[in-house]
Amino acid sequence: MTIEELEQIAKSVHQENAKYDYEVNVCMDLACASQGADKLREALVKSATASGKKVLIRKTGCMGPCSSGPLVRVDPEEHLYHHVGAGHADAIVQSLGGNPVPALQCDLNDHFDKQVRVVLENAGHIDPEKIDDYISREGYKALLTALTEMTPNGVVHRITESGLRGRGGGGYPTGLKWGTVAKAGGELKYVVCNGDEGDPGAFMDRSVMEGDPHRVIEGMAIAAYAVGANKGFIYVRAEYPVAVARLTTALRDARRRGLLGSNICGTTFNFDIEIRLGAGAFVCGEETALIASIEGRRGTPKPRPPYPAVSGLWGKPTLINNVETYANIAPIVRNGGKWFYNMGSERSKGTKVFALTGKITNTGLVEVPMGIKLSEIIDVIGGGVPGGHKLKAVQTGGPSGGCIPAEMLGLGVSYDALMAAGSIMGSGGMIVMDDTSCMVNVARFFIEFCMTESCGKCIPCRAGTAQMFTLLTRFCEGSGTMEDLELLVDLCNTVKETSLCGLGMTAPNPVLSTLKYFKSEYIEHIVHKRCPAGVCNITGAAAVEQSPVEVVA
Amino acid sequence: MPAFTPPPLPSDDKRWKIVNGTMRKNGFARHALIETLHTVQSSFGYLDDDAIRFVARSLRVPLSQAYGVVTFYHYFSLKPPGEHTMTLCTGTACYIKGTDKLVAAAEQHLKVKAGQTTNDGKISLMTARCVGACSRAPVAICDGEVAGEVTSEQLLAQLERWAVE
Numbered sequence: 001m002t003i004e005e006l007e008q009i010a011k012s013v014h015q016e017n018a019k020y021d022y023e024v025n026v027c028m029d030l031a032c033a034s035q036g037a038d039k040l041r042e043a044l045v046k047s048a049t050a051s052g053k054k055v056l057i058r059k060t061g062c063m064g065p066c067s068s069g070p071l072v073r074v075d076p077e078e079h080l081y082h083h084v085g086a087g088h089a090d091a092i093v094q095s096l097g098g099n100p101v102p103a104l105q106c107d108l109n110d111h112f113d114k115q116v117r118v119v120l121e122n123a124g125h126i127d128p129e130k131i132d133d134y135i136s137r138e139g140y141k142a143l144l145t146a147l148t149e150m151t152p153n154g155v156v157h158r159i160t161e162s163g164l165r166g167r168g169g170g171g172y173p174t175g176l177k178w179g180t181v182a183k184a185g186g187e188l189k190y191v192v193c194n195g196d197e198g199d200p201g202a203f204m205d206r207s208v209m210e211g212d213p214h215r216v217i218e219g220m221a222i223a224a225y226a227v228g229a230n231k232g233f234i235y236v237r238a239e240y241p242v243a244v245a246r247l248t249t250a251l252r253d254a255r256r257r258g259l260l261g262s263n264i265c266g267t268t269f270n271f272d273i274e275i276r277l278g279a280g281a282f283v284c285g286e287e288t289a290l291i292a293s294i295e296g297r298r299g300t301p302k303p304r305p306p307y308p309a310v311s312g313l314w315g316k317p318t319l320i321n322n323v324e325t326y327a328n329i330a331p332i333v334r335n336g337g338k339w340f341y342n343m344g345s346e347r348s349k350g351t352k353v354f355a356l357t358g359k360i361t362n363t364g365l366v367e368v369p370m371g372i373k374l375s376e377i378i379d380v381i382g383g384g385v386p387g388g389h390k391l392k393a394v395q396t397g398g399p400s401g402g403c404i405p406a407e408m409l410g411l412g413v414s415y416d417a418l419m420a421a422g423s424i425m426g427s428g429g430m431i432v433m434d435d436t437s438c439m440v441n442v443a444r445f446f447i448e449f450c451m452t453e454s455c456g457k458c459i460p461c462r463a464g465t466a467q468m469f470t471l472l473t474r475f476c477e478g479s480g481t482m483e484d485l486e487l488l489v490d491l492c493n494t495v496k497e498t499s500l501c502g503l504g505m506t507a508p509n510p511v512l513s514t515l516k517y518f519k520s521e522y523i524e525h526i527v528h529k530r531c532p533a534g535v536c537n538i539t540g541a542a543a544v545e546q547s548p549v550e551v552v553a
Numbered sequence: 554m555p556a557f558t559p560p561p562l563p564s565d566d567k568r569w570k571i572v573n574g575t576m577r578k579n580g581f582a583r584h585a586l587i588e589t590l591h592t593v594q595s596s597f598g599y600l601d602d603d604a605i606r607f608v609a610r611s612l613r614v615p616l617s618q619a620y621g622v623v624t625f626y627h628y629f630s631l632k633p634p635g636e637h638t639m640t641l642c643t644g645t646a647c648y649i650k651g652t653d654k655l656v657a658a659a660e661q662h663l664k665v666k667a668g669q670t671t672n673d674g675k676i677s678l679m680t681a682r683c684v685g686a687c688s689r690a691p692v693a694i695c696d697g698e699v700a701g702e703v704t705s706e707q708l709l710a711q712l713e714r715w716a717v718e
Contacts, residue, residue, distance in 0.1 A: 030684075030685060030686045031686055031688045031689050032690060033699070034658055034692075034698075034699040034700060034701050035684060035689075035701065066688030066689065067688055137658035185567065192625065192630075197685065198682065198683075199683070200643075200644030200645045200646075200648075200682055200683035201613055201644050201645030201646045201687050202649075202683075202685075203683075203685035203686070203688075204686070206685040207685075215683075238591065238628050239628070239681065239682075239683075239684055239685070242686060270578040274590070274690070276587075277587065277588065277591050278628075279591070279626030279627070279628040279629060280556075280589075280626050280627035280628035280629075281625065281626050281627065282624060285636060287638065293587065294584070295584045296583055296584035296585060296586035296587050296588075296622070297586075297615075297618070297622065298621055298622055299625065300625070300631075355687055355688070356688075357645075357649075357688055358645075358649045358650070358690075359649065359650075363688035363689075363690075364686070364688045395645065398645065408700040429645065431645050431646055433649060433651060437649060440675060442649075445648050446645075449682075453682075455625075470676075517678055
C-alpha cells in the first residue's frame with residue numbers, strides 16, 4: 001500500500017458514493033441499537049428499494065446525543081432526525097429531495113455548535129466495518145506519511161510539540177512517554193492500547209472502538225513506528241463484545257490492505273496487533289495491572305519504578321496509552337503539532353470527549369475544546385437539568401474523581417483546574433447530579449466500588465476502603481458520630497498517601513471532595529439523623545431527634 | 554527435555570475442540586490462560602473444576618494459579634447460569650437514576666440475592682459494573698439484549714414472562 005494507492009481507494013469510494021443522490025446515516029451505537037435502530041435500518045432499506053430513489057443507507061457509529069436516539073442524519077442536506085422508529089422509514093424516504101419530515105426534526109444546534117470534533121470527526125459519517133470508508137476520510141494517510149516522510153524521532157517530536165496529554169485521566173505528556181520508550185534499549189518493544197474502560201459512567205472509549213476502530217489502529221501503528229515496536233496489544237473489556245468484534249474485523253481488513261504486517265508501505269517497518277480480553281477487573285486499567293493481565297495473570301499492580309516504558313510487558317519497554325490518546329495521533333500527524341497546540345487551554349491542549357450522563361437533558365457523547373467552562377457543557381450542550389430540579393454537583397473522573405459543586409460551574413475544564421478543585425479529568429465520565437442525589441450516599445457508592453474492585457495486594461487500599469465503607473454506611477443509616485467523621489478523614493489521608501497504585505491513591509477523592517463542598521450534608525446525617533435529599537433510609541431509633549450538643553460530646 | 558504433549562480432551566464433547574483451538578492458536582503459551590478461560594466460559598457458560606484442571610494442565614500453569622485467575626476476575630463464573638439471565642447495570646449513571654431500587658425489586662421478586670440463580674435454575678440475577686450504555690440509564694440486559702430506561706414494572710413483567718415459560 002502506497003499513498004497513491006490510498007488516494008485511489010478514497011477516490012473510488014467518493015465515486016461510488018456519488019452514484020447515490022442521498023445518504024441516510026443510521027446511528028447503530030448501543031443506545032440507538034437498544035431502541036430498535038436495526039429494525040429501522042431494515043425498514044429504510046425496504047422503503048428505499050420500493051421508492052426507486054438512489055439512496056445509500058449507512059450504519060454509523062455514535063452521533064452523540066444518545067437521549068434523542070434512534071438518530072438518523074440525511075445527507076447532503078444534513079437533516080438530523082430524532083426518536084426515529086421503523087414506522088418513520090417511508091416518510092423519511094419520501095421526503096428525500098423535498099422538505100424534511102417536520103415531526104422528526106430536532107433542534108440540537110446549541111448542542112453541536114460548542115463542540116469541536118477531532119477524535120469523533122468520523123463518528124456518524126463512516127461505516128465502522130468498512131476500511132474504505134475510513135480511508136476515504138484521510139484514514140491511514142498519517143501512518144503512510146509518517147513511514148515515508150518522517151523519522152521516528154520526527155514523529156515523537158511532533159507529538160511532543162502538540163502538547164497532547166494522556167487521555168486515560170492521568171494527563172502525563174504523551175510525547176515525553178513516547179520519547180522514553182523510543183530511547184529505551186533492546187530489540188523487542190511493545191505498544192499497548194488501554195481499552196479497559198472500567199470507570200462506571202464512561203463510554204467514550206467504547207464508542208471510539210466501535211465507531212471508528214481504524215483510528216485506534218492507525219494511532220497505535222504510528223506509535224509503534226515512533227518508539228521502535230513491532231507488536232501491539234489492544235486490551236478491551238469483555239463487557240464490550242461489539243467493540244471486540246469491530247476491532248477484530250478492522251484488524252483483519254488492515255492486514256489485507258497491507259496496513260499491518262510485514263514491510264508496511266514498502267518500508268522495513270513491521271507491525272501487527274493482537275486483541276486481549278479483560279475479564280471484569282477495574283484495577284486492570286492501572287498500567288502495571290494491565291500488563292499482568294495480558295501476561296495471563298491476576299491483575300495486581302507492581303510498584304513503579306520501573307515504569308512500563310522501561311520494563312513492561314514480559315520485561316520489555318512498553319508504551320501504554322489510552323484509546324482516546326491513540327485516536328488523537330493520526331490528526332496530529334496529519335495536521336501538525338501546532339494545529340493541535342492552538343486548541344485548548346494553556347496547559348491542556350486539544351479536545352476532550354466526555355460521556356455526559358445522569359440528570360441532564362441531552363445525555364450522550366460530546367467533544368469539547370479544553371478550557372471550556374463546565375457551565376457551557378451542562379447548560380448549553382447538555383441542555384440543563386430536566387424536570388425543574390436544581391443542579392447540585394458534577395462528578396468527573398469516576399471512582400477516582402470528585403464532585404464539583406454547582407457554584408463552581410464557571411471552572412474551565414483542564415487537567416490542572418479539575419485537580420485543584422479536588423477532582424480529576426479522568427477518562428471522561430461526567431455525571432450530573434441534581435437535588436435528588438445525596439452526596440453522602442454518592443460517596444458511599446464510589447467507596448463500595450473501590451472496596452469491591454481493590455485487588456487486595458496492599459493493605460491501605462484493601463482494609464482502608466472497607467473501613468471507609470463501614471463508616472459511610474453508618475452515616476447513611478443514621479448511626480454515625482462526629483468521631484466517625486474525624487476517623488474517616490484520617491483514613492482518607494492514610495489510604496491516599498500509602499496505597500500502592502492509582503486505585504487506592506485516588507479512592508478517597510469522592511469522599512474528600514464531597515466533604516469539602518457538602519459537609520453540611522454529612523452533618524445533617526450525623527447530627528440530625530436526616531437525609532436532606534431523602535435518599536438514605538434512616539429509620540427507627542436512629543431517626544429520633546438528638547440534640548447536636550449531645551452527639552458532639 | 555522431552556516435548557510436551559498436551560493432555561487428552563476431557564470428553565468427546567465438541568466444545569473442548571473449540572477450547573483446544575484457542576490454546577493451539579496461542580501455541581499453548583502460558584499467557585493464553587485468560588483467553589482460554591474466556592473460550593471455556595463462552596462455550597460452556599461457566600468454568601467447572603474439570604475445565605480449570607484441563608486448561609491448567611494444557612498450558613502448564615499451576616492449578617493454584619489458574620484458580621487464582623478464575624476467582625480474581627468478576628467475569629468468570631464457577632456456577633452454571635440459569636436458563637435466563639437478568640443483568641442490572643450498577644454503574645454510576647444507573648445508580649444516579651435509581652438502579653438500587655431495581656435490584657431490590659428483582660431480589661424480592663425472585664427471592665435470591667444479586668449474583669445468584671433461582672432454585673429452579675430458571676433465572677440468574679446479576680449485576681454489572683457498567684455496560685457503557687450510560688445515556689439510557691438505568692440499564693438492564695435481558696439475555697444479552699440491552700434495555701434502557703427500565704422501570705420496576707417492566708423489569709418484574711420480564712421476570713414474570715420468563716418464570717411462566
